[in-house]
Amino acid sequence: TLALLTPQDLAGETVLVTAGPTREEIDPVRFISNYSSGKMGFALARMARLRGARVILVSGPSALATPPGVERVDVVSADEMRDVVLARWEQVSIAIKAAAVADYRPARRSARKMKKEGREDLSLELEKNPDILAELGRLKGTRFLVGFAAETCDLLENARKKLQAKNLDLMVANDVTQERAGFDVDTNIVRLLQPDGTEEALPEMTKDEVARHILDRILALRRLA
Numbered sequence: 627t628l629a630l631l632t633p634q635d636l637a638g639e640t641v642l643v644t645a646g647p648t649r650e651e652i653d654p655v656r657f658i659s660n661y662s663s664g665k666m667g668f669a670l671a672r673m674a675r676l677r678g679a680r681v682i683l684v685s686g687p688s689a690l691a692t693p694p695g696v697e698r699v700d701v702v703s704a705d706e707m708r709d710v711v712l713a714r715w716e717q718v719s720i721a722i723k724a725a726a727v728a729d730y731r732p733a734r735r736s737a738r739k740m741k742k743e744g745r746e747d748l749s750l751e752l753e754k755n756p757d758i759l760a761e762l763g764r765l766k767g768t769r770f771l772v773g774f775a776a777e778t779c780d781l782l783e784n785a786r787k788k789l790q791a792k793n794l795d796l797m798v799a800n801d802v803t804q805e806r807a808g809f810d811v812d813t814n815i816v817r818l819l820q821p822d823g824t825e826e827a828l829p830e831m832t833k834d835e836v837a838r839h840i841l842d843r844i845l846a847l848r849r850l851a
């Protein structure tokens with residue numbers, strides 16, 4: 627019934643959203659990850675679906691419920707997320723990368739649980755994960771590509787750099803040092819940056835409301851293009 631009251635302004639679009647953290651395994655019982663809960667990405671998926679889009683939600687480990695009508699694909703590692711996203715890329719018209727992808731993974735995964743006996747210190751060798759968003763930027767074509775930037779300092783400068791480097795159409799910049807923004811809270815405080823230099827600072831609002839603003843902005847920019 628809610629959908630009946632919502633304008634179906636995303637009908638005909640296939641929106642791909644990535645959400646949550648990735649998990650990079652060290653051994654069968656340990657991993658490297660981050661504090662992402664998936665809330666921002668799941669809110670985007672839910673709102674896009676309510677507005678009539680076909681929605682593919684590619685999620686790292688998250689306890690959140692799948693929004694109704696959304697096709698969810700669960701992944702664990704950055705590598706898996708990349709494979710799933712690329713396999714769907716042909717069908718996608720709008721991609722929103724809200725996932726907090728681990729930048730590095732253990733260079734080797736131990737098949738057995740690592741033992742501490744006889745070892746006073748331990749160094750883990752890490753190697754870089756693929757930058758999924760940068761890759762999508764190179765494969766963009768006519769699609770609309772949205773990234774997130776999680777920063778603890780020099781928010782605008784860093785977010786602008788990523789917007790350019792990854793060939794994005796919109797960047798959502800997130801100062802994750804603020805208590806009511808970023809990882810695992812229900813609210814967010816973001817700025818929307820466009821390639822033409824335009825910038826909008828949104829006040830604190832729920833992640834559902836942030837999602838609505840992001841989708842509104844995507845539609846407005848697509849109409850101009």
Ligand code: CTP
Nearest residue numbers: 723724725727755756757758759773774775776
């Ligand atoms: N991202 C990605 N693949 C990665 C790392 C990041 O797709 N391996 C995406 C994230 O989903 C996000 C954007 O890139 O949309 C920016 O992520 P962020 O961590 O803020 O920036 P990085 O480019 O990873 O740079 P750094 O962490 O060094 O600030």
Ligand code: CA
Nearest residue numbers: 726727728729
């Ligand atoms: Ca990163």
